[in-house]
Amino acid sequence: MIYNYESEDKVLLAVDCIIFGFDAEELKILLIKRDFEPEKGKWSLMGGFLKNHEALDDAANRILLHLTGINNVYMEQLYSFSKIDRDPGQRTLSVAYYALIKIEDHNEELNQQYAAEWFSVSEAPSLIFDHNIMVSRAINRLRYRASTEPIGFELLPKKFTMRQLQKLYEAILDEKLDKRNFINKINGLDILIKLDEKDKSSSRKGSFLYMFDEEKYSNKLEQGFSFKL
């Protein structure tokens, strides 16, 4: 006996992306103003529908590329949402992904084309459907992941100062951190390269720039090291 797949229901499957950025002070998300019904004119996550020949990860990447012009970014599947009436237009499921991008890489022109705007996560408007729930789940996941794996660097320029890194973690965790303790901990991990260069934009003295040493990190991983912030 062969299972008769044809007798089963098929569903519409959306993919929605929570796109995080960091602007030196605050954690931000990129939202678009919807230009079609239902809920036209309201703010929403970026999304699209899964195509038949496509895996979910590919769909998420396609949507992100389309909207931001950026490729090869850190993404993680978050959760699948399926309440019957979550989209009043039609029964639709949605698989949420979150992405971490460097705001500076982001193509400003596309923002205008799609009426997209960056919002601080604490001041973001209310969103359509269940998108608010998606965002808060994404923040939780990001908090967990960022204290367990070195993904924070995805939100910073290649070269960054200790102060920027600290501000980033403060924004992600939503709590103040002690400067000395933070630096001690980061240095203890021994996964950064200290450059000779200084960034003079933020102070008269200037502060040293660092880079994440991916190679060193993966070597340490193999030797049982585990990132903990």
Next chain:
Amino acid sequence: MIYNYESEDKVLLAVDCIIFGFDAEELKILLIKRDFEPEKGKWSLMGGFLKNHEALDDAANRILLHLTGINNVYMEQLYSFSKIDRDPGQRTLSVAYYALIKIEDHNEELNQQYAAEWFSVSEAPSLIFDHNIMVSRAINRLRYRASTEPIGFELLPKKFTMRQLQKLYEAILDEKLDKRNFINKINGLDILIKLDEKDKSSSRKGSFLYMFDEEKYSNKLEQGFSFKL
């Protein structure tokens, strides 16, 4: 302009369940022998297809009830799998859930009806499709969740001994724990009720039975308590 949902592809969506149980020594999963093609005769997780009028959680519960006769169990959505050719029969996505059940509650007759069998997670056979990946993801999630939230009790009878609880955590975390440290830590959490009853089945002296105090736990939660094992 109204969005034209009709032009988008629809997909078949399966729900597969990783069902965990605990038999006093080992962590186990419930598997079924497939009686239809493709992959007839091979071991697999239990699954079914999402219906149009159904949310994912409901589908997962339906499948679990159908196969085990148990309702109202702890379940958590795990991840959605979408590789194009994951099911050679037809393009299908699958949303995986894991469930924790008390083995003793489980209806033995249904096991025969569906050719289902309990396997220790360390000795389980190789499974169809991407089900092995689902299982290993489920174990990881269970480990994390069980050290963060008091879900271990879902796998034990209502009344249990400290020794049983310790063995359970040893099975989940796959490491030996020190008896005194374990008990100290659990007692420190102060979320168990010590009963006057003893379980005499495991020793001549007998060991005290405990119950999880859900009410106390949720009170403590509200006061900022957090479970950490």
Next chain:
DNA sequence: TCAAAAGTGTTCACCGTACACCCATGG
């Protein structure tokens, strides 16, 4: 010379971990 941010170590409290002996009971 002063304002503004960068950089730098130490102390203390608490938690996690290691560890060994007596107790109660049924056979």
Next chain:
DNA sequence: CCATGGGTGTACGGTGAACACTTTTGA
């Protein structure tokens, strides 16, 4: 009376948290 598992406390080291002053330099 003895074999079997149940039950109990302490000491130590390491980690996380609190905390303040000096340095640099451009304006």
